[in-house]
Amino acid sequence: MNEYNSENKKHWVRLTRVCNNNCLFCLDADEQDGSYEPTESILALLREGRARKFDQAVLSGGEPTLHPDFFAIVSETKKMGYKRTQIITNGRMFSYAGFAERAVAAGLDEATFSLHAGDPYDFEALTRTPGSYDEALKGFMRAAKLSGLAVSVDILLTGRTIHGLTGWIKKMSDLGASEFDILYPIPFGEAWKHKNDVFFDLEERAKDIVKAFEFCEERGVKAWSNRIPARVFEGAERFIQSPLKLRVEVEAKRGMFEALANRGVEPPCSGERCALCHVADFCRSLMKFSDAVASKKSFSILITKNNVDRIGWSFPSETETIVIDSLGILENEQMKRYFSKRDIRIEALVEKPLKNHQGIPDIISTVYLEINRETAKNLSNIRSALLDKVELKMIMRGRATLEEAVEKDVPIADFMQEYLRSGNMEIEMLNVPRCLTGRAETPVFDAAPANVFKNSGEIDLDEYVGCYMANWMSVKSARCAGCGHYADCPGIHINHVRAFGFSNIPFGI
Ligand code: SF4
Ligand code: SF4
Incomplete structure (x- = not known):
């Protein structure tokens, strides 16, 4: 399973703004001016990272191995107390005799080599640097021979990479690569300028991508999927990237997303490239939310x-409805005071049917009964247990983690089959696509958790990301492409798909 460890605190520090390759897809090209970052500034940033309790230093560039003080900087990371020091490199400097040994002696623990194609012609068409294939491969082999240095490989998927992907992984694994990060391109920097050479027909190549992951699985070699759209993995959903990785993506563009969230500033990248962007769904969601907050x-x-x-x-505007996610919250003193001063509608999310209205206080006007293992057991009782007293709606909830989805959910298609048989069809269903309900609309539960707002009423970006991942981060199947309702369908929460697969959902209308 591709579970991302968000506890792994990596501190990324740039060493150079220069590179000895000239990659067709470089995301960093706009930041490069041929200079080295001053050593003192690098060390200051590394000290700052330690003060913030980061325990892994990741030295990047440009190409970090070109920095004149490279070995000294690696050595300083260890003196500062970093448990692990990693570099991201094109590998060419490692081809020089003694370079890898000096790096390990200085304290380097892991070298991640960016090696994107197995065929030398394709490799150098991507790096646009003659001789780079031989040097990089030689550098990798020298590094891989050293005990005490983990070597891993980053592979960016491009039209030139995919046809030989599994063979390339096999070769690098045979040579000692311990881990692979397989990345989908993003439409920025040089990759956007050369989009026709970098991007490829994903649907056509999905099988090749899955095959590479299956190969790694059989071999017992770790392969991470990175930014690869989930629909590629239909039938092999265990390879879908963990949604938790979204935090890293947002952090990389924090300034831009903060400006969007609280000042309504449209991202400068907005436009044609959104169609290829890995964070497009999140970006759209934040844009919509920010508009709604701004318009009160x-x-x-x-x-x-x-x-x-x-x-x-x-809150940014006077709220008319509060939804509580457990009835016990009504006993909270702060809540009681809040309700006593307002004429407010109160609704409740409930995890299981309550016998004969027991425990549903009169002030609750609507109950959202969760679709889960408990409710699935007792479908015939749902209606009698709650109707008449309150308005009842069924809701398919997002799950913050894969484990929670496995523990609480039932495959939604199985649930719907039983549900249709049980004769409850007049009850409104939220967040369940219409290809499953057979209804004309898919109403969506869009209550905003209180924690997405700061005390000032502004949007708290970190909380919004958490809320988005847990509640709204949904995916659709490749089979949805022909659906007439694609644009307004919420899809299925990503952790439900990771837990039960796309294939349990009879997509298509
Ligand atoms: S989806 Fe957002 S982040 Fe991505 S290109 Fe468009 S505006 Fe930029
Ligand atoms: S887009 Fe997909 S999930 Fe949504 S209604 Fe259409 S087929 Fe179903």
Whole structure:
């Protein structure tokens, strides 16, 4: 399973703005001016990272091995207390006798080689640097022979990479690569300028990508999927990238997303490239949310036991509806005070049917009954347990983690089959695509958790990312492409698909 370890605290520090390759897809080209970062500034950034409790230093560039103080900087990371020091390199400097040995002696633990194609002609068509294939491969082999140095490989998927992908992985694995990061290109820097050479027909090549991951799995070699659209992995969903990685992507463009969230500043990259962008769904979601906040739209606010302390905070507009995610929250003193001062509608998310309305206080007007293992057991009782007293709706909830999806969810298609048989079809269903419900619309639960707002009423970007991942990060099958409702369909939450696969969903209308 591609589970990303968000606890692994890596501190990325740039060493150079120069590179001895000239890659067709370079994301860093706009930042390069041929200079080296001053050593003192690099060390200051590394010290700052330690102060913030990062325990792994990742030295990057440009090409970090070109820095004149490279070995001294590696050595300093160890003196500062970093447990692990890694570099991201094109590998060419490692081809020089003694370079790898000096790097290891200085304290280098891991070298990640960016090696994107197995065929020398394709390799150098990508690096646009004659001789780079032989040097990089020689450098890799020298590094791989050293004990005490882990060598891993980054492979960017391009039209020139895919046809030989599995063979290339096999070769590098035979030579000692311990791990592979297989990346999908993103439409920035040189990759955007050369988009016709870099991007490729994903649907046509999906099988080749899956085959490479299956090969790694059989061999017991770790392969991470990185930014590869989930629909590629239909039938092999265990390779879908963990949604938690979104945090890293947002962090890389924090300034831009902060400006979008709270000042409504349209990202400068907005336009044609959005169609190829790995964070397009998140970006659209934040844009819509930010617009709604700016226009003082009245939100339903979701209160949970983890954010109930925010109930006194100022929300961007006067809220008319509060949704609580457990009935116990009504006993919270802050909540009682809040309700007593307002004429407010109160709704509740409920995990299992309650017998004969037991425990549903009168102030609750709507109950959202969760689709889960518990409710699936007792479908015939759903209606009698709750209707008449309150409005009842069924809801398919997002899950913050894969484990939670496995523990709580049932495959949605199985649930829907039973549900249709049970005769409850007049109850509204939220977040379930219409190809499963057979209904004309797919209503979406869009209450905003209270913690996505700061006390000032602004959007808290980090909380929004967490909320998006847990609730709204959905995916669609490649088979959805022909669906007339594609644009307004929410899809299925990514962790449900990771847990139960695309194939349990009868996509298509
Ligand atoms: S989706 Fe957002 S981040 Fe991506 S290119 Fe478009 S505006 Fe930029
Ligand atoms: S887009 Fe896909 S999931 Fe949504 S209704 Fe169409 S077929 Fe179903």
